[in-house]
Amino acid sequence: MKIAFLDLSTWDYKIESAYQIPLGGSQSALCYLAENLAEQGHEIFLLNGTKTAGRSRGVSCLPLDDNDDIRQLFRSLDAAIVLNQAGWGKKLKPLLGYATKLFLWTQQVPSLKAMQALGDRAELDAYDRLIFVSNWQRDRFLDSFAIDREKTVVLRNAIAPAFANLFPEQTDILAAKTNPPILAYTSTPFRGLDLLLSIFPKIREAIPGTRLQVFSSKKVYQMATELDESVYGILYQKCRQMEGVEYIGSIPQPQLAEKLRSIAMLAYANTFEETSCIAVVEAMASGCFVVTSELAALPETTAGFGHLVSVEGVEGFSSVRDWQFSQRPDWQNYADRFLEKTVQVLRNWQSEESASLLKKQVEYIQKQCTWTVRSREWVRYLEKICGINERKNPEVVRAIDREVRGQLQQGNSGEAIARCQRAIAQYPQSAILYKSLGNALQTQGKIDAAIRAYAKAIELDPNFAEARANLGSMYYQKRQLTMAIKFYKQAIELEPNLTGVYWNLSKVLEENGQLEEAKIYRDRAVERSVE
The missing domain is CATH 3.40.50.2000 (Glycogen Phosphorylase B;)
Structure with a gap:
């Protein structure tokens, strides 16, 4: 496109x-x-x-x-x-x-x-x-x-590439965290920093040695430093003067990812109506506990992993010009609840239960919230709305695909191959037809020819998960296990709900001597079978 x-x-x-x-x-x-x-x-x-x-x-x-x-x-x-x-x-x-x-x-x-x-x-x-x-x-x-x-x-947001795979499978997430714990604030200053600073001394009193690092400014909006300081300088100065707080300011994403990997918690005392909140998703990818508000889109974004604090009783939310909430009685009640929740999480942060939660949280983000995943969702949507699917695979092509499947079910693989070849001559840009040809060829044991057909389907449509899965099966038949594993994994990445591919992948991994990884994919296959 x-x-x-x-x-x-x-x-x-x-x-x-x-x-x-x-x-x-x-x-x-x-x-x-x-x-x-x-x-x-x-x-x-x-x-x-x-x-x-x-x-x-x-x-x-x-x-x-x-x-x-x-x-x-x-x-x-x-x-x-x-x-x-x-x-x-x-x-x-x-x-x-x-x-x-x-x-x-x-x-x-x-x-x-x-x-x-x-x-x-x-x-x-x-x-x-x-x-x-x-x-x-x-x-x-x-x-x-x-x-x-x-x-x-x-179509949801995702993590910056710098936050991908900060913790590969089997990594001890808590071992990477500094102790006593460090908290982080990574959003713009008007979204709750004022409130967080008002309660941080009490957090530090309850959990001695706790520190707070503040990665915040309006530099992310290309605002001049002088103007930023004139509006929010009072907050930045308060950070610099408060014991246990380090004001760092806004930094590029690769540097932020490196910092967050050792930080225990995103303490986001949010007073702003977030429509998504990339800062939260990236903190989750970094293995940080997230304590934030049960407000706007944050319950969706945290996906059950966040520790959410009720905003019941508050009267209005912050904006670029209205953000000094620490002295407001309605938000002070919220601040008390936020303090209680933060201390509660920190008192339990190194437990086995917490470690298990973080592991699941990081796995969720890596599977569901990368731009690799999101971009494919965008492609599917844009192709649908722009009519690209119809241009690439008009109804007549889909009808031929159904016809070929029927021929194969009846054992007429020769007719199926001939039908695919005639159709490809007419629709040479159809990935579906090359996939159908590969299916027909493999029934005759023509594995190398089937591999070429599936490879052509993938060339025409790089997001064709079924073709990648079938290609993995062909390499398995040729006992090229590394290649089979590669294409099975690619198929799952494109389409996470292909339960049969999880079973196939676990089998190939086991035969290849990768027993721990085989168990992981076998467990995922079982989970999806139950679902």
């Missing part, structure tokens, strides 16, 4: 910026998603406030100017995806090609000024689909604007 991401802010960044400088969550998510889509072979563009055009980690980065080249690009796209700012749909739609679909991908709450244009019916109708990052967020937009639910989807 040919896809352009449009960030209509004035921010100057490229894909590599997410690895090099502190960058806001929405922009970081865009960078990692765009990079992963490019790695899958799609033609990806980022149009934003960059001052210089160029390639960045496989993505073409261009200044968002009104010129003939940009207009020609717009007309050639499969999908144009606007980040976070409504109000441009009516202007952009006439510039796009007839078949180009326009998407609004927002990580904001509906009350923000940047979203108010959705109250204009014509603006709302200009978007073919709206993409949200949590069910909570989508429901708020449905309540606020006249949006057709069928035109919406939830």
Whole structure:
């Protein structure tokens, strides 16, 4: 597919910026998603406030100017995806090609000024689909604007690549944590830092030696240091002066991942309505206990692993300009509950029960919340909405696939092979037909020919999990166990619900002498069979 991401802010960044400088969550998510889509072979563009055009980690980065080249690009796209700012749909739609679909991908709450244009019916109708990052967020937009639910989807955020595999399987997570424990605050300053600092001395009193590291500033929004200090300097200075607190500020994601690996807890006394919260997901990937608010999308994001504190009784939530909540009676009651929960978790943080929870938490994030996983979800969705699936595999192709399966069930493999070959001559870009051909060839024992057919199917559709699983089985028949393991694992990564592949993989691993890993996949197969 040919896809352009449009960030209509004035921010100057490229894909590599997410690895090099502190960058806001929405922009970081865009960078990692765009990079992963490019790695899958799609033609990806980022149009934003960059001052210089160029390639960045496989993505073409261009200044968002009104010129003939940009207009020609717009007309050639499969999908144009606007980040976070409504109000441009009516202007952009006439510039796009007839078949180009326009998407609004927002990580904001509906009350923000940047979203108010959705109250204009014509603006709302200009978007073919709206993409949200949590069910909570989508429901708020449905309540606020006249949006057709069928035109919406939830595609969640994920962890930065730096947070992937910080703890490989069988790693002792607690052994990596500093003792006495270190707590971290990693969000922007207006989302609860004021409240956390007000109770930290009591946390330290209850758990002697506890320290707090604060990774926070508005630098992630490309705000000048002078302006940042003029608004939030009082908080930063309080950090610098408080015993046991180290103010570090915002740092690039690779450095943050390295720091969080040894930190015991994300202490996020959140006073802000989060639509997702990448900071929480990345702390979970880092093996940190998460204590935060039972507020907005955070229950979804923590997925049952967080220690959530009720916000019952509070009156209003923080914003960029309204964040000094530590003296408010309604939030002071919350602060007392947050203190109690934090101390409770810290008193038990090195127990076997806690170690087991962290292990499951990290496994969940690594399986479900990487940009490799998310990008494939995006591909499936975009292909569906843009009609790519129909172009690659029209109904006639799917009918032929069903016909071939019927022939194989009747033992007519020769007819099945001939039918596939005739169909491929007519539809040479169909991965499904090459998969069907591979199935027919293997029934005749033509393993090498089947391998070539499955490999071609994967070349045409890199996300074709069934073809990768079948290729793994062919290599198993040839007793090339390492290759079989490779393709079985790839199939599971693409489609985690392929129960039979877990059984096959456990068998091959056992035959290859990898007994511990074989048991892991056998247990997962049993879990999925029960489900």
